[in-house]
Amino acid sequence: MDREKLVEIRRDLHRIPEIGFQEFKTQAYLLTVISQYPKDRIEVKMWETGIFVLVKGTNPTKTIGYRADIDGLPILEETDYDFESEHIGYMHACGHDFHMTIALGILSHFVENPIADHVLFLFQPAEEGPGGAEPMLNSNIAKEWRPDIITALHIAPELPVGTISTKSGLLFANTSELFIDLKGKGGHAAYPHTTNDMVVAACSLVTQLQTVVARNVDPLDSAVITIGKITSGTVQNIIAENARLEGTIRTLSVESMDKVKERIEALVKGVEIGYTCKATIDYGSMYHQVYNDEKLTTEFMEFISANSDFTVQEATEAMTGEDFGYMIDQIPGFMFWLGVDSPYGLHHAKLTPNEEAISVAVELMSKYITFKANQE
């Protein structure tokens, strides 16, 4: 597939971002592209809003897996692209439009250039939440077509095009979503003494939560607690009866996650007592850390250095999460960052990755997968 076609596909996908397990138009679009390939070369199976595509090998001894996530985010786009999101309030602000396009490019390469082994493409829904990797990998289709190794990439806005970055072992953090509901007593803005104001309780709790990382986590370890959304109240002169905090916790180990949660629970209990309210905590989805297989990652980095013009950098751990962590906990594999050179970062309304990165990534991964297929 040539560069122009890849850019066209990326732009089409960019127009139709959909959140986790709602990727209906995205799935239909992907199926339209995939249906143009000869039926004797591929097998296609739908799973929820995702798709499995098996590109059949000529003399297979193994199956090489390649995963691309397909969901978008609830962000109002501010890129000024002439192919801006048509779904107002939603955007491909984490690069999944790139991830899907690159996967389609690699898929097309192996349809046109058959190799011995099978290549299984997993177009996976709901990476941003509530998590599609685990149920997709546990589906009967994945059991039947189970890959022997699996890989995936993530765009890196801060790296130049032509750079990849990864490392053996821990690459991305453990994550847990965090939802806290507070219920007090509402009333007239002029009579605060007759109420238990949940705006004040929520603000206090957000501030207290910042002390967990600062004062309960070993400074040589790392953790993040981010509250990304607060909802409370109805109008300026009514004291709010309810508040909801929505956030995420990131840690570099399961032990730290348990400890951070213990401290959050203690602070929430304190707010219940201090602000005379009821609080409930829901941890939502939790993602397994991304832990790259040492042998495969080292081999990949060496292969790319020796066989391409890419600059290969040793990554440091990031506090991002990825449900692909579940897949490589079950199957040997690795993930890497792909440089796309955008002045604005992931989850930003002005994320503008450089489209030059798409075709070079297709070429790179086609070469690497061919190399793996030629191995015993």
Ligand SMILES: CC(=O)N[C@@H](CCC[C@H](N)C(=O)O)C(=O)O
């Ligand atoms: C690569 C990336 O940005 N992934 C997301 C994963 C989100 C997991 C979950 N919804 C959470 O917020 O904990 C990220 O935010 O790192």
